Amino acid sequence: MFRALCLWVLFVVANGFKSEEFRNCDKASFCRRNRFRPEGNSTIVLRSGVVNGGVYVGTVEDTVDNGVALELWVIAYEGGIFRVRLKERNPLRVRFEPPDALVSDLDLQRVSIEAVPSQANPDVTYLHTNDGSGAVLIVQHTPVQIDLAVNNAYLMSVNNRGLLNFEHYREKRDGDEEGMWQETFRSFTDSKPYGPASVAFDLTFLGSEHVYGLPEHATGSSLKETRHSVAEGGGAISEPYRLFNLDVFEYLSESPFGLYGSIPLMISHSAERTVAAFWLNAAEMFVDVTKVRGDFSSQTIAQRPRVVTHWISETGILDLFLFVGPRPKDVVRQYTGVTGRTPLPPMFAIAYHQSRWNYRDEEDVYEVDNMFDTHAIPYDVLWLDIEHTDGKRYFTWDKSLFPSPIVMQNRMASKGRHMVTIVDPHIKRDPGFVLHEEATAKGYYVKDSSGRDYDGWCWPGSSSYVDTLHPEFRSWWADKFSLANYVGSTPILHIWNDMNEPSVFNGPEISLPRDALHHGGFEHREVHNAYGMYFHMASYEGLLRRGGYKERAFVLSRAFFAGSQRVGAVWTGDNAAQWDHLAKSIPMVLTLGLSGLAFSGADVGGFFGNPDAELLLRWYQLGAFYPFFRAHAHLDTKRREPWLFGEPWTSDIRDAVRRRYMLLPYYYTLFKETSKTGVPVMRPLWLEYPSDAAVFALDSQFLVGKDLLVRPVLEAGAKQQSVYFPGNDVWYDVLTCEGYLGGRVADIVVSLSSVPVFQRGGSIIPRKDRARRSSTQMEKDPYTLVVALNLVGEAEGTLYVDDGKSFDFDYGAYIRRRFTFANNRLESVNDSPIGRSAMEYATDCLVERVVILGLAKDQYRAVLEMSAQHGRVRRDVDAVYGPPMLLKGAQNRALVLRLPNVPVSSDWSITIGKSSVV
Template sequence: MASFIERVCLHLLLVLSVSQSITQAVDRSNFKTCEQSAFCSRQRSLKPGQSSYRALLDTLELSNSRLTLQLLNNNNKVRLLLELYRLQGNMTRVKINELKPIKPRYEVPDVLITDPPTEPMSVMAQDEHGVVLSLGGENRRLFVNAQPFRLDIMEGPKVLLTMNSRGLLAFEHLRIRKDTISHKITSTVGSMWDKIKNVFSSSKDQTDTEEDGKTEDMEKNNEDEASDGAEEKKEKEADQPGMWEETFKSHSDSKPNGPSSISLDFSLPGVEHVYGLPEHADSLRLRNTDGGDPYRLYNLDVFQYELSNPMALYGAVPVLISHNTRRTMGLFWLNAAETWVDVSYGQGSDEASQTNVRWMSESGIIDVFIMMGPQPADVFTQYASLTGTQSFPPLSTLAYHQSRWNYNDQEDVSTVDQGFDEHDIPYDFIWLDIEHTDGKRYFTWDKNNFPQPKEMLQNLMNKRRKMVTIVDPHIKVDSSYKIHNEIRSRGYYVKNKDGGDYEGWCWPGNAGYPDFTNPEMRSWWASMFAYDQYEGSMKNLYTWNDMNEPSVFNGPEVTMHKDALHGQWEHRDVHNIYGLYVQMATAEGLMQRSGGMERPFVLARAFFAGSQRYGAVWTGDNAAEWGHLKASIPMCLSLGLVGISFCGADVGGFFKTPSAELLVRWYQAGAYQPFFRAHAHMDTPRREPWLFGPDNTALIREAIRQRYTLLPYWYQQFYHAHRTGQPVMRPLWVEYPEEIATFSIDDEYLIGRDLLVHPVTDEGSTGLMAYLPGNGEVWYDVHTFQRHDGAQNLHIGVTMSTIPVFQRGGSIICRKNRVRRSSSCMENDPYTLYVALDPLGNAEGELYIDDGHTFKYETDKQFIHRRLSFTSNTLSSSDLSPDTSFPTVSWVEKVVILGAQKPSAVTLTSDGRETSVEFEFDPDTAVLTLRKPDVKAAVNWTLQLH
């Protein structure tokens, strides 16, 4: 236990480092490069060449849908087990593990939503050189080459993907040190001792007290290897630095089973564009990492992160998507350990373009899913079938959120709330950061500043507004704190390597870290959100989980020591999935408190594959700089490509102080991104929307109001994302996969299929170039209704009020133009339909309505889903889900048709009655406005233009 003086000194250092980070860029010396990561350095030292592995074809076994085959490392004679599965939906799964490890290697649980269903495989041909398998039909085949081991997937004469073509498969097997072991023992008890080195002649003399039976297992493994014809092997392969222990700065990482990393390469012929691998503050298209660091996937708390950098950030999704004009494919590397990914663009053997991708993980097994598309939508469906779809959020969470670290007290909350009403600016959620608690004890309130939380929440509820409070996964070590006592008494804390509770420093000071990988711990955590446990909470109180990487201020790279223990597993095995488990347990808690009726809302900073099932994420502690505003677009686009649609960036920037111009532009951009929240550091000046003068207040108000009018469309897009896995915010190439001009665009994007957005992200901008895709298509400026042809670069003049947004010709978008103080107040308001005609005079769209917050849409089929269609001068509404219903009183009050011609009359047919409808036509803009059809939103009707 550290002395009082040591604690004080450490706390001062932490405070100093945090305060310095506000004004300085990230201290890169706190985070490893590949060269400083022992396993990455070792793996990267292997150069492309002939693989050391060969497939032992005589070990091949094929069941209906699973092929197993042993691989032999020619250098050390260690055998691996290769498993191949043909999965439903045009996917292939490849697993590689040690044939006989001395202990189990970690296989990631809880990410796949089910055991993926398989389809039959058959052997088409086999000889001493390899085996050919059918993957369905005559065209799709999988080739296993024996020596060197290589796997090719082909469709017809074309190679779609090659695995281990560059011979970079490397699998460091678990082992017990057999050669001379040198242990360094350093003591700081009393006066400083000299370093004492004890040398042991064999593993039998170790004083580390290895687990019973390891030596016997190793001897058995050696006997098996000997039976394969191996000599008494050089298992003494020359040890390299960092194989058995590793030091970074002042932190030491013990590795009782030595090196355990894995590596595998893939080649993608004909591919020049790959995407994914979030989270990085970088371009949408992944960069060539030759000559620099690989992309790193290792969840870290990085203060004021740098842009255009492959450094690790808060979340990690090991999914890469390749795309060219012919095909879209995906690779899902299911591994939760620290992972580095090299990407290189170049030429293949036939001098055609080729992209090579190499994955390197510190531990675990190789478990990779090859998603073969062929269309972008197919890849999204395939990935969703594995890890699930985006959770369907409450409608109000798609509205505007107001936050800062920290609103001071209940009076401050009330004043800010009233300020929105006084300035006629809508909002739905106000947020409280860590200062609202009693001394950073989560699930509590500061009794001086927030003495009556229920009264505060009730005042918000009276206005149909809500609150979010923070609950972080570090628990103050304090014997008077109920949460700490419960976790400790139940044994639910992560352990250090010696078996005691792991402790580190975070916002409360000395903190314990609950083991969220333990289902019992998650269940208990969920129970703490019950109204009788979380005192002061009410149904309009929701949650965010920050610092869930996990952040440990005095840990290596500001996170947990890798040799900490989660049951039988080291933290190195589970690091990247820890944040997912925190969000999972919290979301479960919010559902349980309502008896499973209410949809939860949980925001988390750290995430992994599958996190989309539990809520929203944001891009972390960004800065009030134009570059960070720009970066928010590719960062959220990358997340959408790998299933996480509910993404946003702190509007205005978390660190530093934005100029009025930057703040306005950020509101304009944020209003058209999925998660829309303003947030700021406690040391920055207040920046509520009305504090920058009346002109800027008006501009911000207008941006927020635009968000509210479009809430029906946003909600519809999230419904589709939940049902299908398609991203809400998507790159242009997703909808225009053959249009090469779209492949590298990451400063504009689509919301669904039908809205194209190009935010203004340059200081002092008076104009920008926007690309409108689609040869033969048309796009309409949503503000002026001006029509533009597709497949062109369009120059747009901009003023401070300009938000360039275009509606696709051929679409129908539903809006609610009566903006009120919160989305809940707009629940029964009428709709306005914007019908944008394509060159043939047709358009289609949808309208989705439910109660906006419960699971009744799922459990009781209480929703309305309607198809809107305009063809042959007739607009009609028909039921897409005839077996569902919802008692809405909403109606259609106006229809605006873009690209129209003037009719002589308009008639409405509904419930067997025909009535005439008033209309206006503007010949300058070709806009036809139908006023007051007053037709119910939930019934069949037609509007006929004569």
């Protein structure tokens, strides 16, 4: 049986994605019932409503379905956030809600609502807040319709097409449609013992042509239509976007099919305003998108452009958050204020990771590690997949292949490196396996529909699946990561959660049956999309607990849901060594960032298949700018470590990886910003240039922070790349120093060694340019400041520094410097908030190099001034023209100030002028 299963898995992997293995809307009865429901057919009406404790509470009735009573809550939060909740008042069965997706202190952000009846129409109530946002909800009673307006401008409308539908748990009766009480897909039967329970609604974004979000799909960032508007012919034109976490082999590009994670967030953007909606629901979901063209200048709502969406979920409640913006970054802050933000990762985690399935044994690990040093390619983390375990039992080691795991990890630690091992949610059903025996005895497994521990198949063979919904399980699981319980682990070992969609090889759609049972009696259909998040949470808690909550942890997850960003990184799953997957990784990572998951990336080189040297190089050149930078490959692929293709490929890959290490101070500063604001590290251009319509659907280039513009090479044999420069200032090629004015397109010549990267005029970026083995060994290295002048000769930037590993920054142990350049004077000043905690962070790091872009070639003199222990210091600094970067292709077109050697933590200034004047 196990051999047959393994052959089946290998067959599926070898043959890639097969659409018939997975459901679409037509094969899901709840989607069919709702997708083609006639418009204007909503029967849900508001009977009464009052404000109670600052919250609007309404009594709602479904007038057709036996007069079932529902309750409506409208809650408001600081900064322009409304929450609309609709659920049954007295349900036959309690529906699952995933509150752990939200931040724990959300209630502290509430603001009071005032309900004002309309003087002109008794069927309308206005809900106001006093938070200064100018937002108001207009609630129509019959049928229920909720519009969001700001300063009399209508932005969103819920149920204006009359598609709100709330199926209620009921006793089985004659006349129920096929699929309501039992449904078969392929050879699997879903028992549906509680009957139909779908929830659906329409949501219109007014004054917009572009919507983003709904990760995870391998599509462009600006979501495409799935249905035409009635005016343009009507009818379905493709599958709706599906949100259902699945283990998908070699997924297809430009497909609305759901992948490994699900976040029901949609952002609407126009040059005038950005708004968003988030549905807190963990069940399977389909979303239709229709774009209605119009005239932006029209004052009539019906004549303005709009995006009409239809949301359909198998079960759950309606729990809808509306975010009023008004700018893109405001929406991101508002959403991550509700679901949480990415904590500041340890420094090593944002460096380069080397992985494959699998490094064979300890000798293989040592050989790979040594070859990185031989070829002077830095890396920080080496990964071990499932083959390192004893018979695929997690938290164990194969003693014949890895007899001395602690010695191995200590050897890695001696070079400042770390390791990661894999831990998945399927547990081998082995009577002698302690983990399995404990989970069985404590009742910590998901049950089948008859109440027995579910027995499915995954890598170990016969497996049971931990019930991540069980709060006692999560604490028990966290304890398994202690050094005492995880025998052979050390503090430098971190964790990878894979297969946590969850993946079940012999289950329906390679997952758990929908009628499987979780803690609290909830069916798997209700919790499916949150399952992986709960597993991720438990593993992250385990590493924090292991370190006494003093050390930061790194846990990577494949499956995710809203809120996953609070506990670690994610990646885009099992991609392929194809040029289209290289290109699609950009909008996928950008969309994850907009949806809160700022720490994300794609497998460099492609997980499946064998990239040729050019594709691998181009993927390294792109991957060096992902927030999460990891190379990974399938067990059956050819080895592809960076040196195996020989020259010139090895040197060019080395340069790509070194570029990431040079930029680590900039990335670390950006991650600190992300932890405070939620604004992602890797950004679509419209996030920074919201009024420039030319960038609204641009996926071939992106920003790192606001100061680096990257245009990767995405086609084989490319000799030049077309680059659009946003804004109205200048952008400098970081290698050639050539400047390009914003608002224009330029064709940039590229070679295999080069990828177009530009620094924004008006910015100052900190770097560390010395080549080291790992980021840990760079800790005391000096800094380079790259000053890119704008058209008026000014620039500014920030540097954040702490110990890179602990939580001491929470107590004030960090340095934050602000650099400014104006009137030919570069200054460094303290940018830490006044009154921060007393703990200090000290560093001996110096600024050893300043590169200035935008000064004409001439003879310059630079004079440094700073305070010292015995008075004021004033001295000359060597100023010469030289290369801006210590990489291949850099040209001598920048003014370089050599060896100012000023402490990075001190106040100082450098004045620059013509040598004949200063």
